[in-house]
Amino acid sequence: MATTPKSWTSSAPLLLLGILIGLTGPADARRPKKDRDPQPEPAPVAPAPKPVTPPIALFDAPLPMTVGPMVPGLANTTAQACGACHFGTHGTWATSDHALGWRDTRFTEAVRLASTPACTQCHLPFLEQSPELVTYDADDVDKPLAGANPAFDASLRLEGVTCAACHVRDGKIVGPRPPELVGTSPHPLAWSEELTKSEGCATCHQLTWEGAKTPFYDTYGEWERSPYAKAGITCQDCHGGGGAGSTAPFDHGMPRETGRAVSVLLDLPSLTIVRGDETPVALGITLQNTGAGHAFPTGSPFTGIRVRARIVGPPDRKGVPYEAVVLEHDLGRTLTDGPPWDVTADTRIPAGGQIELTADLSVPYGAPEGDWALQVDLLQTAAGVPVDAPPSLSRELPLSVE
Structure with missing residues (x-):
């Protein structure tokens, strides 16, 4: 008479039990999917608040401009006041071409050789930064005239293209995003799309004298005609640090190595x-x-x-x-x-x-x-x-x- 191996007889009950469990399975698994107990829906994500504050024109008047009213919460309108809280940003700006542009070696030498005060309008964009006001004889750009400026502020002059040049208008701090997306702030806020677009840089970096056939400054025009503009790469992408597509904080050092x-x-x-x-x-x-x-x-x-x-x-x-x-x-x-x-x-x-x-x-x-x-x-x-x-x-x- 044939005999069954001992290993088979000892494991047969367990094997049979496993088969039965596998065939039947948990009751919920055998129910049609639509009849199963409903799962809780994920909590809805609150949509970001829609901006309601319209953007402002950052440079809607020729340079130089006036500083304007004091921003509530600031002790003064120099970069020193901004640096009390924004010390990291202030540190990178302080060694930038914006901060040093009016006393850069090439600039001062070019102004000396050109013998004209007209260049200060961008390198010192506020009226209060110059001890003399520049006007022109019958709008003749070849004959700039300089007169005393009663509103001269020596502290602002030290700072060249200072924080307020791009970030203060009408007693408000101007940023690149609508106030509704910023949250709480110790200052009244405004925003301008020009801070994130090359067009904002064109105010100082594009200049054509009246009657000229070619631009005097053509940096914006050169960019506009380049493959960079066609690819959507802005001035800020390269000179704000991080490169195109970067989400890194804006670098106010304005790198240009x-x-x-x-x-x-x-x-x-x-x-x-x-x-x-x-x-x-x-x-x-x-x-x-x-x-x-x-x-x-x-x-x-x-x-x-x-x-x-x-x-x-x-x-x-x-x-x-x-x-x-x-x-x-x-x-x-x-x-x-x-x-x-x-x-x-x-x-x-x-x-x-x-x-x-x-x-x-x-x-x-x-x-x-x-x-x-x-x-x-x-x-x-x-x-x-x-x-x-x-x-x-x-x-x-x-x-x-x-």
Whole structure:
């Protein structure tokens, strides 16, 4: 007679029980889905309050403007008062081009060479910031006249494009969002769409003199014609920190690092130069505008960039390092001598564009041998003259001289 393995007989009752449970299952699982006990609905999400406060025009009058009435809750209208609470924002603004623009080396040198007070209207946007008021003889922009300003505020002058220039109007703090979306505030609030749009920057960064065929300042126009505008990338996306699409807090330092705007590409067939060689080493330099949504450089035609390439060697017997400039090229614009100051030449790099420069590298036989370097510097200029400031960008490539 056949026998059943012990393992089967001992586990058969458990196996049968498992099959029965699997066939029947929990009572609720066997009920049609529509007949099951209803589940509680998720709590509805409260919709965001709809803005009811209309936006204001941030710059509805020519510059310079007046500070206006005091904002309730502020001790004064200088950036110092704002910094008491907004100390992080104040810290980044304090070293920005906005804060330092009126005493920037290139600006002061350009104003000195141009011999005109007209430039202060954007660099010092409040009437109270200038000890003199600028007017024009019969609206002639070539004849600015300056008179004493009884409302001059020396404290405001220190701050250049101060907080209130963009964030105070009619005794209210102006932000980029409607007050209904902000919540509680110790100050009365207003809002302006211009704070988040490139059009708001155009007030100072776009200027065409009456009768001119070309803009004097064309930064906004350069952006408007660029692929950046077509892609919806605004001035604030690049100069507010974080880049396009970023949700990071706005950076009032207004970053504009040259290294983010320009790529410097070097082309050399060899890193070795033979002293006295009749055949020089050919150097190629390509400058690409890879990160600026406008021309490089941009802004005032009185300022520009000089590309300088030089080879630098070890010191000679007198301790003087050998140095030879092999290339200089200016990026900028040339204007007519008088109004309406039309542009007669433009050597800048448009957004997405590039230029190619060439030079020959050679070292005389009597120069020291050893470790040398090729240095490419981008120097800031004012009225075509390099200013006393560090290069805005430098690249150094080691060379060997035999």
